[in-house]
Amino acid sequence: MSMKQMRLLMGMPITVEIVDPAATQDDLERVFAYFTQIDETFSTYKGTSEISRLNRFMLRESACSSDVRTILKLADETNALTQGYFDIRRPDGTIDPSGIVKGWAIRNAARQLDAKGWKNFYVEAGGDIEVRGRNTQGEAWQIGIRDPFVQSNIVKVVHLQDAGIATSGTYIRGQHIRNPFAPGQPITDIVSLTVIGPNVYEADRFATAAFAMGRAGITFIERLAGCEGYMIDQSGVATMTSGFSAFTPRHAALDR
Amino acid sequence: MKKYFSSLLLILVFTAYATYRRMSDFGTTAPITFTPPSATNTPPSRRAWWDDDEEEYRPVVAPAVVPRPASIPSQPAGNPTAGRYRNGTYVGSSADAYFGNVQVQVVVQNGNVADVQLLDHPKDSSNSVKINMRAIPFLVQEAIQAQSAPVDIVSGATETSLAFNQSFANALAQANQ
Numbered sequence: 001m002s003m004k005q006m007r008l009l010m011g012m013p014i015t016v017e018i019v020d021p022a023a024t025q026d027d028l029e030r031v032f033a034y035f036t037q038i039d040e041t042f043s044t045y046k047g048t049s050e051i052s053r054l055n056r057f058m059l060r061e062s063a064c065s066s067d068v069r070t071i072l073k074l075a076d077e078t079n080a081l082t083q084g085y086f087d088i089r090r091p092d093g094t095i096d097p098s099g100i101v102k103g104w105a106i107r108n109a110a111r112q113l114d115a116k117g118w119k120n121f122y123v124e125a126g127g128d129i130e131v132r133g134r135n136t137q138g139e140a141w142q143i144g145i146r147d148p149f150v151q152s153n154i155v156k157v158v159h160l161q162d163a164g165i166a167t168s169g170t171y172i173r174g175q176h177i178r179n180p181f182a183p184g185q186p187i188t189d190i191v192s193l194t195v196i197g198p199n200v201y202e203a204d205r206f207a208t209a210a211f212a213m214g215r216a217g218i219t220f221i222e223r224l225a226g227c228e229g230y231m232i233d234q235s236g237v238a239t240m241t242s243g244f245s246a247f248t249p250r251h252a253a254l255d256r
Numbered sequence: 257m258k259k260y261f262s263s264l265l266l267i268l269v270f271t272a273y274a275t276y277r278r279m280s281d282f283g284t285t286a287p288i289t290f291t292p293p294s295a296t297n298t299p300p301s302r303r304a305w306w307d308d309d310e311e312e313y314r315p316v317v318a319p320a321v322v323p324r325p326a327s328i329p330s331q332p333a334g335n336p337t338a339g340r341y342r343n344g345t346y347v348g349s350s351a352d353a354y355f356g357n358v359q360v361q362v363v364v365q366n367g368n369v370a371d372v373q374l375l376d377h378p379k380d381s382s383n384s385v386k387i388n389m390r391a392i393p394f395l396v397q398e399a400i401q402a403q404s405a406p407v408d409i410v411s412g413a414t415e416t417s418l419a420f421n422q423s424f425a426n427a428l429a430q431a432n433q
């Protein structure tokens with residue numbers, strides 16, 4: 001019997017499952033407490049968060065916590081790695097680091113469970129996931145990619161063991177990612193882009209940047225060492241990178 | 257002397273031309289040509305290029321008092337370990353999303369939310385599959401197809417939606433009664 005629990009934090013469902021039999025409720029509480037603390041620090045909806053105070057010039061960058069300074073540095077680095085397509089600056093001059101905080105926080109939560117010695121678990125927040133080891137059946141974790149047109153369906157199954165996976169899309173909230181080089185132009189030709197990476201932090205930041213590139217995004221992922229991608233366009237056609245099929249069941253079965 | 261002068265001139269012209277070519281090549285770099293540094297560029301003591309090892313990770317100790325997140329509309333305060341909800345399966349209200357409605361089913365075990373399923377789903381009328389034959393080197397294309405295999409987790413961008421949260425909050429309110 002594994003420990004599994006889900007809570008609504010940071011405006012999204014967060015699920016933690018630990019398969020290792022000795023895990024306790026305390027391990028889950030610690031992970032949820034970490035996400036609560038991240039929300040208090042980074043939320044753009046909370047006036048008291050450091051990010052909100054930075055945006056209102058009530059806080060200098062040098063006076064920020066080390067978490068915030070780390071994220072600002074990582075955002076700059078990601079901006080350079082993606083030729084400017086990843087950008088936390090909004091057109092009005094304020095910043096919204098949520099495109100990098102989510103994956104980073106999930107990865108940190110997973111590292112917290114690593115430090116406790118747990119080997120088989122996952123941490124999922126709003127559809128982005130970090131997995132370790134095996135599921136309750138002793139197999140690799142089976143992860144479905146959601147159908148962007150029929151939300152209760154999945155269109156692809158991948159098997160992951162120690163990796164991260166993140167999906168960017170426009171399909172419910174409308175356009176929540178914009179192309180920084182054409183802010184007024186909606187990204188309409190692709191609807192979903194999933195990236196598998198060495199961890200969910202890498203997968204999340206590159207999925208966000210590649211989605212902003214539109215159709216060229218999947219080529220960007222193809223050139224990115226250590227990452228594979230699955231892009232779905234408006235007509236329901238998927239384009240995947242050359243190494244993606246190594247994660248699909250037929251290949252995974254051969255490894256067993 | 258004239259011979260030396262003309263050879264010098266030739267060298268100068270050639271150098272100027274080569275410099276000009278280098279500069280213009282640099283300027284025409286395609287916008288998306290990111291290549292990660294190869295392993296040979298990395299000193300052997302360093303980890304893989306993606307490991308942000310300058311970033312210092314400190315495990316976070318849970319605060320004594322966990323602040324109640326403002327984003328939860330209907331979660332009651334109380335001892336979290338005791339389990340806050342009545343066991344059972346609850347279906348949330350159907351909430352309006354971008355392409356249609358979203359409705360969730362929540363399973364409560366030992367007083368805690370153990371699982372959430374999407375029941376109602378947005379439908380897009382323009383979902384007619386049309387194969388784009390444009391060839392992309394190294395990339396494989398396929399028409400998407402619904403899968404029936406059971407999965408542990410789902411990756412997607414929908415779950416941050418307001419409609420999901422509304423239906424979820426409604427199901428939790430039922431579990432509270």
